Amino acid sequence: MAGFAELGLSSWLVEQCRQLGLKQPTPVQLGCIPAILEGRDCLGCAKTGSGKTAAFVLPILQKLSEDPYGIFCLVLTPTRELAYQIAEQFRVLGKPLGLKDCIIVGGMDMVAQALELSRKPHVVIATPGRLADHLRSSNTFSIKKIRFLVMDEADRLLEQGCTDFTADLEAILAAVPARRQTLLFSATLTDTLRALQGLATNQPFFWEAQVPVSTVEQLDQRYLLVPEKVKDAYLVHLIQKFQDEHEDWSIIIFTNTCKTCQILCMMLRKFNFPTVALHSMMKQKERFAALAKFKSSIYRILIATDVASRGLDIPTVQVVINHNTPGLPKIYIHRVGRTARAGRQGQAITLVTQYDIHLVHIIEEQIKKKLEEFSVEEAQVLQILTQVNVVRRECEIKLEAAHFDEKKEINKRKQLILEGKDPDLEAKRKAELAKIKQKHRRFREKVEQTLRWQKAAGWAAPGVHPTPRLGPA
Numbered sequence: 001m002a003g004f005a006e007l008g009l010s011s012w013l014v015e016q017c018r019q020l021g022l023k024q025p026t027p028v029q030l031g032c033i034p035a036i037l038e039g040r041d042c043l044g045c046a047k048t049g050s051g052k053t054a055a056f057v058l059p060i061l062q063k064l065s066e067d068p069y070g071i072f073c074l075v076l077t078p079t080r081e082l083a084y085q086i087a088e089q090f091r092v093l094g095k096p097l098g099l100k101d102c103i104i105v106g107g108m109d110m111v112a113q114a115l116e117l118s119r120k121p122h123v124v125i126a127t128p129g130r131l132a133d134h135l136r137s138s139n140t141f142s143i144k145k146i147r148f149l150v151m152d153e154a155d156r157l158l159e160q161g162c163t164d165f166t167a168d169l170e171a172i173l174a175a176v177p178a179r180r181q182t183l184l185f186s187a188t189l190t191d192t193l194r195a196l197q198g199l200a201t202n203q204p205f206f207w208e209a210q211v212p213v214s215t216v217e218q219l220d221q222r223y224l225l226v227p228e229k230v231k232d233a234y235l236v237h238l239i240q241k242f243q244d245e246h247e248d249w250s251i252i253i254f255t256n257t258c259k260t261c262q263i264l265c266m267m268l269r270k271f272n273f274p275t276v277a278l279h280s281m282m283k284q285k286e287r288f289a290a291l292a293k294f295k296s297s298i299y300r301i302l303i304a305t306d307v308a309s310r311g312l313d314i315p316t317v318q319v320v321i322n323h324n325t326p327g328l329p330k331i332y333i334h335r336v337g338r339t340a341r342a343g344r345q346g347q348a349i350t351l352v353t354q355y356d357i358h359l360v361h362i363i364e365e366q367i368k369k370k371l372e373e374f375s376v377e378e379a380q381v382l383q384i385l386t387q388v389n390v391v392r393r394e395c396e397i398k399l400e401a402a403h404f405d406e407k408k409e410i411n412k413r414k415q416l417i418l419e420g421k422d423p424d425l426e427a428k429r430k431a432e433l434a435k436i437k438q439k440h441r442r443f444r445e446k447v448e449q450t451l452r453w454q455k456a457a458g459w460a461a462p463g464v465h466p467t468p469r470l471g472p473a
């Protein structure tokens with residue numbers, strides 16, 4: 001099997017890899033590094049934890065060492081924590097170069113960032129919103145001459161979910177040169193990523209792992225059927241079980257909302273589990289502190305929303321628990337990918353209520369693998385049921401008293417003002433959009449209902465003209 005040297009990397013980079021314990025290139029590195037060194041655009045899709053970051057960091061460092069200037073490379077990524085993690089890889093692998101990097105993410109001081117940008121760092125790692133803000137408000141730096149544009153978690157950057165990056169990406173793409181190398185990476189290849197091929201026009205090299213399943217083999221994937229009302233008792237029981245059975249244990253729990261995340265964190269702490277929360281309602285400094293505490297194993301449980309589901313590389317994580325069944329298979333793939341990384345073992349357990357069984361089937365279809373049932377001693381869960389429900393209710397009341405929902409609204413308004421938008425106008429626009437959507441939904445439902453009735457009555461669907469049959473004379 002080819003080593004890093006055979007991929008065309010210079011000896012100083014090969015030595016850096018050796019010193020950092022990267023002995024053999026992973027398949028995605030084998031595939032992408034030579035193509036990037038040749039000067040081609042690249043779309044890389046490989047499983048979570050398979051070394052996609054080094055697949056772009058190494059060839060960029062090599063090209064930078066041959067023709068050093070700033071700003072040479074721009075990396076875009078959807079979350080702030082991920083930006084810091086990518087910067088770390090550039091720093092450790094690029095140490096002999098005296099690399100200057102700069103991280104541009106929201107929630108941090110804008111003036112300090114503008115100063116750093118004006119000093120022409122070699123590599124800028126940014127979340128789209130904050131970089132676009134800098135482009136709109138300052139002329140002290142330019143990304144007109146970058147050689148590389150990287151989009152990590154490219155499908156997330158391009159999808160239009162609750163954080164819609166479209167406008168910011170448009171601003172950024174208008175500011176970068178047309179002649180550049182574009183590198184797009186993700187673990188989930190969606191239609192968006194295919195559409196992205198339009199962005200990578202320079203003899204694009206497309207690398208996708210030729211494997212039957214989209215999650216790694218060493219990941220043990222299970223589901224646990226739980227009634228909705230007693231879900232938390234099962235969660236507490238599961239954690240207790242891991243604590244009792246393993247000396248070294250570390251768990252990430254994923255939930256779907258900031259509020260649930262906060263309530264569960266408070267609840268688990270009441271049970272003396274060393275827990276930290278990570279969600280977008282926290283201040284950036286608190287987010288970093290939580291992650292640092294979890295990484296250093298002082299806290300064994302990280303309870304997070306999907307802000308932590310992509311890219312985070314924490315080797316000690318042994319178990320991922322999905323407190324809610326993800327509505328989309330790709331969210332499931334990224335969440336469970338926080339364990340069993342770089343060839344290690346790991347386990348993922350998804351709590352499935354009576355309302356989510358169909359979602360499990362959709363996930364299984366996508367990952368081409370059946371989840372196995374995780375069995376627990378029901379009697380033991382029953383023993384703690386009342387206590388867990390009482391504690392949870394107490395936490396809910398405490399959070400309500402802290403005006404968590406109102407704070408959310410206030411934060412949203414502040415963010416909009418920061419972005420130069422009028423919160424009242426935005427609210428109006430949102431309400432109008434919701435009205436139109438509701439109108440469309442009602443119309444669609446009406447049509448579907450009429451079709452169902454027609455079908456039940458034995459009528460043909462409109463546009464279909466069955467051959468008339470003659471009835472009895």
Ligand SMILES: Nc1ncnc2c1ncn2[C@@H]1O[C@H](COP(=O)(O)OP(=O)(O)OP(=O)(O)O)[C@@H](O)[C@H]1O
Pocket residue numbers: 021022023024025026029046047048049050051052053054186187310311312313315337341342
């Ligand atoms: N060639 C290699 N040999 C051994 N370990 C490696 C190698 N390349 C990368 N790693 C390690 O594997 C881990 C996962 O790498 P990385 O974070 O780049 O994964 P990824 O593919 O980007 O995952 P995700 O899709 O979750 O973002 C890191 O800890 C990294 O240091």
